[in-house]
Amino acid sequence: MPGPTxxxxxxxxxxxxxEIERFTEAAHAYLAGAGVSDAALFNVDxxxxxxxxxxxxYGFSDERDHWIDVTADVDHDRVVLHIEDDxxxxxxxxxxxxxxxxxxxxxxxxxGGLGLHLVRAIAAGLEYENSGGRNRLTVCLRRSEE
Numbered sequence: 001m002p003g004p005t006x007x008x009x010x011x012x013x014x015x016x017x018x019e020i021e022r023f024t025e026a027a028h029a030y031l032a033g034a035g036v037s038d039a040a041l042f043n044v045d046x047x048x049x050x051x052x053x054x055x056x057x058y059g060f061s062d063e064r065d066h067w068i069d070v071t072a073d074v075d076h077d078r079v080v081l082h083i084e085d086d087x088x089x090x091x092x093x094x095x096x097x098x099x100x101x102x103x104x105x106x107x108x109x110x111x112g113g114l115g116l117h118l119v120r121a122i123a124a125g126l127e128y129e130n131s132g133g134r135n136r137l138t139v140c141l142r143r144s145e146e
Contacts, residue, residue, distance in 0.1 A: 009072040014065045015056045034074040037144045050115040059087025081139040089130040092116050
């Protein structure tokens with residue numbers, strides 16, 4: 001299995017949902033080349049898609065294009081995603097409210113909130129800061145998931 005890579009993956013995306021596919025294709029090539037497991041790739045996809053979707057849906061009050069920069073680093077035991085945008089400040093570590101009640105029947109649950117709850121559950125670490133009008137989210141995931 002290939003070892004950790006010294007290069008950093010970077011992609012600049014525009015705030016459009018179609019960019020998820022472009023990220024997935026490029027990130028998979030990079031991460032698979034670094035020996036990241038299929039299960040970890042699934043977690044990267046899930047976490048990225050949830051965060052990116054929230055940025056696009058809720059982060060901007062205008063119809064202009066906004067750039068979302070994503071980098072990824074791989075070391076011996078983790079994948080670290082850095083996602084940066086200029087949208088409305090929002091800390092996904094704390095969420096928009098209480099954790100969803102997953103014991104409640106699905107038809108009785110309110111819409112929304114489950115995706116970020118799952119990101120917080122899947123991530124080995126989550127850090128957020130807003131500085132200089134930029135949101136900076138770091139998502140750490142285990143490189144190998146059993």
